[in-house]
Amino acid sequence: MDKEKEKLSPEQFQPVDLAGEKSEELTRPELSYWQDAWIRLRKNKGAIMGLIVLVFIILISLVGPLLNDYEFDSANYDAAFLPPKVEGLEWAGFNGHQTFTVQGETPEEAIQRGLEGYEVEEQYLLGSEVVEQPSEQNDNYYSVDIEVDIYSAKGFEDEYFWFGTDSMGRDLWTRIWKGTQISLYIGLLAALIDMVVGVLYGGISGYYGGRVDNYMQRIIEILSGIPNLVVVILMIIVLKPGLLAITIALTITGWIGMARIVRGQTLKLKNQEFVLAAKTLGSSDKRILMKHLIPNVTGMIIINTMFTIPSAIFFEAFLSFIGLGLQSPYASLGTLIDTAFDSYRVYPYMLVYPAIIISLLMIGFNILADGLRDALDPKMRK
């Protein structure tokens, strides 16, 4: 084989095209963690929908009570049990007409008895319909639906109660939005307290480690064995139902979940190089905890707090439902649903609106929290 080397001449060389190296440069602007999370959150249609629903409900709950002249606690027994009536929306069912189901041996007698029983004069009877023929099961009575113009019958032709009135004639529109405010307030306050206590406890426990951590974890282990339900109920019985009592009861063991997460994260983070660097440079424990560890756990803290809010709202409603809620005249969504249950077969509107609002709130918070989890913690993405 011919192994003669080729002679290299300078002409054979060409300068490297420097522009080519530019392709290595960053073409996208640098994004901070939060900008990145926001971009991811925006792509999540469900979460954005949840956010919009929440903002919408929060806004109306603040503005709603100001939109009419009724007070949430002004009782007027003459105006009790008026169904929803909205000016201009009569065609959509908001016409203030009430339907009663009445029984009688003949349809005529049923109607007559119904009108007398509900104190409605005959001229306000709008229509009637036999819904059940006599049979063995109903003791040979006719069941008749009668539709009456109850507003006129009670002398409130010119009034418009948008969501109707309750058993004491209080305007439900005002009460429901005031109740929404209170439910949100309890949810947010409970979540905030849980967050502060949990972050401090978990942060201290995880950061100091060793014996401190050991003792603090034993306390948590014992506390977490106590069912939340039991603690909350006992605390409310002792403290007497009220806004503050409910919030305190909800937070007594509520912070444990947060403390556990923060401790886990702190344990993981504190052995990383940047903490070592800070220590070497002489930072105090407090500074390391506040400036280095907590900011790194913020994502997890936000996610957990977002899940706490709906569960606090639910628990408050649940307490109201078993008779440990706010006392009248104050109302939350839970107490409104609870009172509506007594008579919802005749007056379903009392149940429908608070039930829809609490469901929307819960769904909104839950899907927003899901979305935030995916956006803030890409590792946990499904």
Added chain:
Amino acid sequence: MAKYIAQRIIYMIITLFIIATATFFLMKLLPGSPFNQVAAKLSDAQMEILLDRYGLNDPVPVQYFKYIGGLIQGDLGVSFQYNNRAVTDLIMTRIGPSAYLGAQAMIIGSILGIILGMVASIRHNSWVDYTSNILAVIGISIPSFVFAGLLQYYFAVQWRIFPPSFWEGPEYTVLPTIALMIFPMAICARFMRTEMMEVLGSDYIELARAKGVSNNKIMFKHALRNALIPVITVIGPMTVSLMTGTLVIEQIFAVPGLGEQFVRSINVNDYPMIMGTTLLFSVLFIGVVLIVDLLYGIIDPRIRLTGGKK
């Protein structure tokens, strides 16, 4: 393992002791006595006799030791609400419907949830997946009493398919069970979907596919079995939701169970009954958590219960 179990049981006893003590003293803190309603009708002497009979005249520490002593022997005291009936006795007569309802809801709910989650993960990103996701969010979000109200209104009042309330036969359990099982179903479906997706993306599934194992065999023999293990962990939260649920659901459907009794006891300040039920709930909860932890270690040997401390 034995050491771990012993340690856990000791914690369990400490926790229960703390709950019993805290409950006892909290109840003592309450103003008024359970006889407030009848107090006006009784003379002082009669009241004295009544207090004596229930041991309420003893100094608080004596009452406390009597109570704890009774607890150890399974004696939860005497209900104030029903003349002289032992709390243990009352709980026993009431626990049947609650246990039946709870078990039925838990079993049906988790089976449906597992099926839903599995189908969703197999048909990932299809309409089945979206529907089951939406169902899961709704099931987790909407409070059980709202569901119960809807079910009662439509299925019992409007369409009269099922009886609206009371407890007289299997058809009476349908609506309360559905209302109670929505939450377990939703969390099961959700958890199952996540787990299944993870398993389906793992190496051993890929290997099975490469070997030419049939799709059905992969799904049921490899994927389902492995995905089911972590689902055990949701039993804890499920138990809690069932306990919370029974309080409201039994009230709505007038089921003569423990939950309904508990709510009534709260409203009439029947302290021994409240304390007894509270302790029972706690034992149940702590027991379930312990069993789940132990089961988890037995079923999946990869999980080391005692390890973790370096």
